[in-house]
Amino acid sequence: MSIAWYLAVSAIVFSLGALGVMTRRNPLVMLLCLELMLNGANLALIAFARMWGDGDGQILAIVVMTVAACEVCIGLGMIVAIYRRHLPIDVDELRELQG
Amino acid sequence: MSAVLFFLAAIGVISGAVGVVTLRNPFYCVLALVAHLLSLAVLFLLLRAEFVAAVQVVVYAGAVMVLYVFVVAYVGGEGDSIGERLRGGGAVGSGLRLLGAVLSGALLVELLIALLGTGLEAVDGFGAGYAPGPRTYGTPAYIGKLLLTRFLLEFEVASFMLLIAAVGGVVLARRRGGLEDEDERGLIVGMDKLRPLGTGTTAEGIGRFRP
Numbered sequence: 304m305s306i307a308w309y310l311a312v313s314a315i316v317f318s319l320g321a322l323g324v325m326t327r328r329n330p331l332v333m334l335l336c337l338e339l340m341l342n343g344a345n346l347a348l349i350a351f352a353r354m355w356g357d358g359d360g361q362i363l364a365i366v367v368m369t370v371a372a373c374e375v376c377i378g379l380g381m382i383v384a385i386y387r388r389h390l391p392i393d394v395d396e397l398r399e400l401q402g
Numbered sequence: 403m404s405a406v407l408f409f410l411a412a413i414g415v416i417s418g419a420v421g422v423v424t425l426r427n428p429f430y431c432v433l434a435l436v437a438h439l440l441s442l443a444v445l446f447l448l449l450r451a452e453f454v455a456a457v458q459v460v461v462y463a464g465a466v467m468v469l470y471v472f473v474v475a476y477v478g479g480e481g482d483s484i485g486e487r488l489r490g491g492g493a494v495g496s497g498l499r500l501l502g503a504v505l506s507g508a509l510l511v512e513l514l515i516a517l518l519g520t521g522l523e524a525v526d527g528f529g530a531g532y533a534p535g536p537r538t539y540g541t542p543a544y545i546g547k548l549l550l551t552r553f554l555l556e557f558e559v560a561s562f563m564l565l566i567a568a569v570g571g572v573v574l575a576r577r578r579g580g581l582e583d584e585d586e587r588g589l590i591v592g593m594d595k596l597r598p599l600g601t602g603t604t605a606e607g608i609g610r611f612r613p
Contacts, residue, residue, distance in 0.1 A: 304408045307525045309449065310517040312412045316419050316438075318510035323423035325502025331428050331474060335435050339419050342442055346415075347517075353449040356530025356539060358548045361451050362556065365545070368454075368462060369560040373567035375466050379473045380574030386477045387577075 309350035317343030328393050330385075334378045341371045408448055414441030428478075432470045439463040450532060453545045 316339055323336030345364045352360025386392060418438025425431050439462050446455035518525075537543045549557045 304405055304448070305526050305528055307518055308408065308412075309445065310525065311514060312415060312445070314510060314513035314517055315416055317513060318506045319416070319419040319423055321509055322503060322506035325506060326499045327423070329428060331470075331477065332422070332431050335422050335428075335431050335470070338435060339422055339438070342438070346442065346445060349446055349449050349451045349454060352451065353529040354524050354527070356532070358539060358544055361454050361540065361545060362548055362553045364451070364454050365457065365549075366556055366560055368457065369564060372461070372466055373563050375469060376567040376571040377574065379469060380571040382473060382477060383575040392477055 306350050306354045309353075310347055313343045313346035313350065315343075316340075316346065319343075328395055330378070330382055330392060330394055330397075333394065334375065334382075337374065337378075338371060341367055404448060407444065411441045411444035411448070414438070415445060428474045429471070432467060432474055435470075436463050436467050439467070449529075450540045452540050453542045454540075456542075 320336045320339030320341075320343060323339065324333050327333050327336060345367050348360040348364045348367070352358065352364075382392065385397070390397065415438055418434050418436075418441060421434030422431050422438065425434060439458060443455040443458045443463070446452075446458060532539065537547075
């Protein structure tokens, strides 16, 4: 398959992730949709790396995966902290930063 | 053969993503994301990124998703279905959500125009030449050599970022306010007999234990 097909798949995955971030209310699912957006970007990076035939895009994809792991760690820590304080797990209710 | 594999994996990737966005139960959303990640690893293999595909399956679909499953089991909670989500949250909320859906559709159109309408001729090709071998493009040896020579700074920055994220996760999710039960306090006092008094424990720090 030509590179353009992979790029089309990555665009679809990225916009599905954006749709989820904008419409879901559960922060856990919003984090999952952020992962979808990062994965769409990763697929585009690896497709372009294949297009040029060098490894730079693959290194950048590995760095993006590291960023995703850090984001999961911090985001899930925040969700657990919110749950411990008996606040609602809902981004519509969590409008203020003060605890 | 590779075209068939591409379409199967692409269908898996897109249906997994649709599942994450639409499913009601967060646990099923996580499972849909695992299916999405596994199909994405097949696409990476088709693009000759063997090492990244292996890391994707082992680290991402394995370790990170287990963390998600633990937190979903701890926090739980049912989400809303799509219809409730678009209607719920008052007139302003539902209007904003419809606007979000329209925006993401516009984003898709824009990305497709930018990616497929590009002047790059190589986009319509099959990629640069490829010669199979033990140290060729995409293998662990190749990636490792790049990471430890040309991209050493990025490697170190990523390791620092992981360290900071681990410390931040522990700080955010720690238990505040010390021990809750009488039993646990008794346990600490019993253990304290084995060490010199006043050498500093968490129980002393919050004033629960006074020698």
